[in-house]
Amino acid sequence: MLSKAKLWLSLAVGTLLMWSTGAHAAWELNMPRGVTQISRDTYDLHMTIFWWMIAIGVVVFGVLLWSIINHRKSKGAKPASFHESTKVEIVWTLIPFLILIAMAVPATRVLTAAYDASASDLDIQITGYQWRWEYSYLPQSADEEEVSFFSTLATSREEISNSMEKGENYLLEVDNPLVIPTDRKVRFLMTSADVLHAWWVPEFAVKKDNVPGFINESWVIVEEPGVYRGQCAELCGMDHGFMPIEVHALEPAEYDEWYAEQQQLALAEQELANAELSMDDAMAQGEEIYTASCIACHQAGGAGMPPVFPALAGSEKATGDVQVTIDTLVNGVPGTAMAAFGRQFNAVELASIITYVRNAFGNETGDLVQPADVNAIIEGGQ
Amino acid sequence: MSTSSAALDHSHDDHHHGPAKGFSRWLFTTNHKDIGSMYLWFSFAMFLLGGTFALVIRAELFQPGLQFVEPNFFNQMTTMHGLVMVFGAVMPAFVGLANWMIPLMIGAPDMALPRMNNWSFWILPFAFALMVSTLFMEGGGPNFGWTFYAPLSTTYAPSSVTYFIFAVHIMGASSIMGAINVIATILNMRAPGMTLMKMPLFVWTWLITAYLLIAVMPVLAGVVTMMLFDIHFGTSFFNAAGGGDPVLFQHLFWFFGHPEVYIMILPAFGVVSAIIPTFARKRLFGYDSMVYATASIAFLSFIVWAHHMFTVGMPLAGQLFFMYATMLIAVPTGVKVFNWVATMFRGAMTFETPMLFAIAFVVLFTIGGFTGVMLAMTPVDFQYHDTYFVVAHFHYVLVPGAVFSLMAAAYYWLPKWTGYMYDENLGKLHFWMSFVGVNLLFFPQHFLGLAGMPRRIPDYALQFANFNWISSVGAFLFGFSQLILLVVVIKCIRGGKKATDQVWEGAEGLEWTVPSPAPYHTFETPPDPSLIKDQ
Ligand code: HEM
Ligand SMILES: [Cu+2]
Ligand SMILES: [Cu+2]
Numbered sequence: 001m002l003s004k005a006k007l008w009l010s011l012a013v014g015t016l017l018m019w020s021t022g023a024h025a026a027w028e029l030n031m032p033r034g035v036t037q038i039s040r041d042t043y044d045l046h047m048t049i050f051w052w053m054i055a056i057g058v059v060v061f062g063v064l065l066w067s068i069i070n071h072r073k074s075k076g077a078k079p080a081s082f083h084e085s086t087k088v089e090i091v092w093t094l095i096p097f098l099i100l101i102a103m104a105v106p107a108t109r110v111l112t113a114a115y116d117a118s119a120s121d122l123d124i125q126i127t128g129y130q131w132r133w134e135y136s137y138l139p140q141s142a143d144e145e146e147v148s149f150f151s152t153l154a155t156s157r158e159e160i161s162n163s164m165e166k167g168e169n170y171l172l173e174v175d176n177p178l179v180i181p182t183d184r185k186v187r188f189l190m191t192s193a194d195v196l197h198a199w200w201v202p203e204f205a206v207k208k209d210n211v212p213g214f215i216n217e218s219w220v221i222v223e224e225p226g227v228y229r230g231q232c233a234e235l236c237g238m239d240h241g242f243m244p245i246e247v248h249a250l251e252p253a254e255y256d257e258w259y260a261e262q263q264q265l266a267l268a269e270q271e272l273a274n275a276e277l278s279m280d281d282a283m284a285q286g287e288e289i290y291t292a293s294c295i296a297c298h299q300a301g302g303a304g305m306p307p308v309f310p311a312l313a314g315s316e317k318a319t320g321d322v323q324v325t326i327d328t329l330v331n332g333v334p335g336t337a338m339a340a341f342g343r344q345f346n347a348v349e350l351a352s353i354i355t356y357v358r359n360a361f362g363n364e365t366g367d368l369v370q371p372a373d374v375n376a377i378i379e380g381g382q
Numbered sequence: 383m384s385t386s387s388a389a390l391d392h393s394h395d396d397h398h399h400g401p402a403k404g405f406s407r408w409l410f411t412t413n414h415k416d417i418g419s420m421y422l423w424f425s426f427a428m429f430l431l432g433g434t435f436a437l438v439i440r441a442e443l444f445q446p447g448l449q450f451v452e453p454n455f456f457n458q459m460t461t462m463h464g465l466v467m468v469f470g471a472v473m474p475a476f477v478g479l480a481n482w483m484i485p486l487m488i489g490a491p492d493m494a495l496p497r498m499n500n501w502s503f504w505i506l507p508f509a510f511a512l513m514v515s516t517l518f519m520e521g522g523g524p525n526f527g528w529t530f531y532a533p534l535s536t537t538y539a540p541s542s543v544t545y546f547i548f549a550v551h552i553m554g555a556s557s558i559m560g561a562i563n564v565i566a567t568i569l570n571m572r573a574p575g576m577t578l579m580k581m582p583l584f585v586w587t588w589l590i591t592a593y594l595l596i597a598v599m600p601v602l603a604g605v606v607t608m609m610l611f612d613i614h615f616g617t618s619f620f621n622a623a624g625g626g627d628p629v630l631f632q633h634l635f636w637f638f639g640h641p642e643v644y645i646m647i648l649p650a651f652g653v654v655s656a657i658i659p660t661f662a663r664k665r666l667f668g669y670d671s672m673v674y675a676t677a678s679i680a681f682l683s684f685i686v687w688a689h690h691m692f693t694v695g696m697p698l699a700g701q702l703f704f705m706y707a708t709m710l711i712a713v714p715t716g717v718k719v720f721n722w723v724a725t726m727f728r729g730a731m732t733f734e735t736p737m738l739f740a741i742a743f744v745v746l747f748t749i750g751g752f753t754g755v756m757l758a759m760t761p762v763d764f765q766y767h768d769t770y771f772v773v774a775h776f777h778y779v780l781v782p783g784a785v786f787s788l789m790a791a792a793y794y795w796l797p798k799w800t801g802y803m804y805d806e807n808l809g810k811l812h813f814w815m816s817f818v819g820v821n822l823l824f825f826p827q828h829f830l831g832l833a834g835m836p837r838r839i840p841d842y843a844l845q846f847a848n849f850n851w852i853s854s855v856g857a858f859l860f861g862f863s864q865l866i867l868l869v870v871v872i873k874c875i876r877g878g879k880k881a882t883d884q885v886w887e888g889a890e891g892l893e894w895t896v897p898s899p900a901p902y903h904t905f906e907t908p909p910d911p912s913l914i915k916d917q
Contacts (some may be wrong), residue, residue, distance in 0.1 A: 028833035053752035213622020216695035241839030
């Protein structure tokens, strides 16, 4: 702990530094201008209204300060007796009114433009989950495969618990970033699988709520290739602070290449689903998935946080009938925080995590679950 | 009960009897001054409790990484902090002031409905005990923010949410009873000669606030009842899977929630409008326009609620309507600020502690108003919404706004309540520490929000580290400074320089015509109409 004097000293030094290194990210004072037309318009509106407020502040606080200095009793000031003036009051009702109209006009223009999501080149559905994002590229034609994947925080638990040094993009990095092309109109269709979330990337000036059961629209035309980061902006439970957004904007040609590759991968994945898994592969992949997606609730070693989040070590549902474990993972437990993972993972991944849960934490059932077993339950009409 | 009825019988033949002795005095009291004091003490206790929760939050946010608390507990702290501050600290404090001062200001012997007054206070401690006890329940307390958006607060809530719902019901009942009492008192019990347009602004602002309360607290009760049904009785008001709509929850909540923020600020306007003329030794500028501005703010507060929901995906026409309506509120609010400045202009000012807090209110509340106008601009709000910029905005209007006005009120009327002057040096120390603390605490949060830090997160990216630790230092400075107020009040109750009846050289109004301390019963016969001056 710093002593109080040291704190004050560092505070003073800090303030000085702040003015001298205004551009440094750690002392960032303002909103980014962003990389879309809408984000720049938004920034300009923000600055205009800001300067108006400063101007009004200077006048009002100026008069106040002047009165405080000059009209004090200790200086022998005698109070005046005026206490109303219809003229003055009309003036200071009208002037703010006119300033507001002057601001409302451009705000209306920018808002109307931002709301025009028509004529998009590409549609991506963004689904919020506790606590990850799913990106689904809607097929443009019947012969395309749907490209769809989950995007989860990539920062390690060790960094968060301070047992390891924090990386440069601490809490703002994901395993699978969203990839979009520059210079094309990309439309986002926002929804949620559980609670409210909000998808926000400051550089795009896009923030929209993901509402379960409803679809919201938003769009961007990104003008510069690059990596853009954001965060969930609507409280969505425990790990709300840990579901960042990372977007890679690629030149159109590069994007097309990437997209073709994803098509291949999607096809290959379908084949994999019919393959046999080995115990070692299943356990290794299962452990990875557990660390990324389950540990927040069920904790390291499957210890859980009873009574809210049950322990998996020795749990009846994890060691008893294997169909029950599969059902729990695929369909979740409705009405509780245990989500249906059937859509979040493919059959191979589901088989791995189920195998892992049934064999880790001393659960040693020895069962190896295959993708086909999982598919049987998924297709069993649930 | 026997004590209270004995005391009541007694009062018929003896006008100068004192209060009953012991705990039953407080339990059974129907005296507006006793009840006012209880409200004020209760709200101060809640202020310290809510402040403790806030310091847990700020300790966790001092540095990046998780240090002290788990994310789930962090969410319980933000939720409880918000709920306790809004419903436990600020609202009851203004009800306490209303109880103490409205009868004194309008020349009434007591509140119109004294037994209901007792009841509306005494259910509050139970409501808060119930709510705070959820923190110790299995699964923890409410963790969904003070706005408790469904379905996080229904399908996904800890089981203690049912207790939270009942606690909110009790608080709502208390507020409604308090509001009915204020209205009945002001409309029926004014001394002869106290016409509506001669009432002090504090009385006016409270009259309007009471109507707001009666209009919106039932909506809050409705929305928590709908939650209760969704959770326990299988309805689907807010559950999309059953045909409901989570956004409907937000419309209902903010139909209550936006007027609620004015409930917390209108009486503050009244307090400041009493203090500034006193210490400027000059009549309040534009009394009539102050009354009309208050009424128009109250009206507008019913048609702007969805400015809290610009990102939920409303149609364009809806967005535009709520943007224009919200911008419009700035006009009457501006009128108030200009009037206060014009009151000080060419006055003869002195700067005792109440005046310091009142001036800080005018400046810092106005800064919160500036960011409010910025937030009203829908396309830009997409960037501000749910970030620390919003946290900075509402704390500027609530802390150096509502809370500073409460501090100002406490210092201003303390001599009338206790009969002694408070320690001016300690008061000034309290002011300056609070002033520096509050700005260190909340000003950097504007930068954090603009740079992209979302609110309600227990951990953050490295670029937010610097302003967060400054903010946390400010939080501890501000938090601990509040203990000075406690010392000042206790010292002042125990003794000090005797206060005169008028207390402050420039003070005007009926409350300053009664002795200090104000006797247990005042205005049992109405005051002389010549004492009632134009405002
Ligand atoms: C000691 C002074 C205070 C400190 C240090 C403080 C600090 C905080 C912090 C850190 C948050 C959490 C922000 C977030 O993560 O979203 C918060 C939220 C909040 N505060 Fe304060 N605050 C103080 C006083 C007050 C007062 C006096 C009020 C009410 C009049 C108030 C009302 C609120 C509300 C309504 C919220 C939102 C809670 C939510 O997110 O659900 N605060 N405060
Ligand atoms: Cu979230
Ligand atoms: Cu509002």
